[in-house]
Amino acid sequence: xxxxxxxxxxxxxxxxxxxxxxxxxxxxxxxxxxxxxxxxxxxxxxxxxxxxxxxxxxxxxxxxxxxxxxxxxxxxxxxxxxxxxxxxxxxxxxxxxxxxxxxxxxxxxxxxxxxxxxxxxxxxxxxxxxxxxxxxxxxxxxxxxxxxxxxxxxxxxxxxxxxxxxxxxxxxxxxxxxxxxxxxxxxxxxxxxxxxxxxxxxxxxxxxxxxxxx
Numbered sequence: 001x002x003x004x005x006x007x008x009x010x011x012x013x014x015x016x017x018x019x020x021x022x023x024x025x026x027x028x029x030x031x032x033x034x035x036x037x038x039x040x041x042x043x044x045x046x047x048x049x050x051x052x053x054x055x056x057x058x059x060x061x062x063x064x065x066x067x068x069x070x071x072x073x074x075x076x077x078x079x080x081x082x083x084x085x086x087x088x089x090x091x092x093x094x095x096x097x098x099x100x101x102x103x104x105x106x107x108x109x110x111x112x113x114x115x116x117x118x119x120x121x122x123x124x125x126x127x128x129x130x131x132x133x134x135x136x137x138x139x140x141x142x143x144x145x146x147x148x149x150x151x152x153x154x155x156x157x158x159x160x161x162x163x164x165x166x167x168x169x170x171x172x173x174x175x176x177x178x179x180x181x182x183x184x185x186x187x188x189x190x191x192x193x194x195x196x197x198x199x200x201x202x203x204x205x206x207x208x209x210x211x212x213x214x
Contacts, residue, residue, distance in 0.1 A: 011039030
């Protein structure tokens with residue numbers, strides 16, 4: 001993968017998905033622990049997937065407002081490299097999770113207008129990474145994976161205290177432009193590499209990673 005832009009393929013549910021992400025050159029694979037998502041996996045499923053992941057592919061758990069008991073259950077069974085907090089967690093909760101589990105924490109922040117940008121600074125002060133995502137539409141039943149992009153010009157040229165990752169409506173067709181417009185060095189995709197909700201497409205994964213490297 002050229003250009004040193006790192007790719008995260010999120011919402012993997014089958015061993016073949018993990019293999020496809022690794023083969024394409026992704027840096028991260030994501031497992032979704034959120035029952036309302038078509039990409040939801042059980043702890044047992046995630047354990048199998050994580051164990052099958054080759055060395056060098058960082059394993060990320062996406063959780064939404066998870067309490068300590070839920071995180072304990074996941075981390076006691078699944079070998080993970082990072083936690084992604086994708087709910088309405090506060091900066092204080094992010095810091096608490098980092099202290100309790102000793103894993104890097106990435107906090108997702110939904111962006112729709114310039115008024116949302118200060119949150120990125122607030123979470124950048126306590127998280128190890130921030131995921132700059134599109135804010136879900138009103139009434140949406142899940143905080144991400146909605147195939148929506150936001151106005152990339154809002155963050156063009158901006159930097160924060162920690163590494164950040166661009167998400168929201170990315171596809172093999174638009175990711176190169178997104179990287180060009182935002183300066184992102186990391187990108188995250190889920191629905192944009194699927195043939196149906198929750199069904200990853202190996203060819204689309206390969207095309208996405210290839211597009212990032214152009």
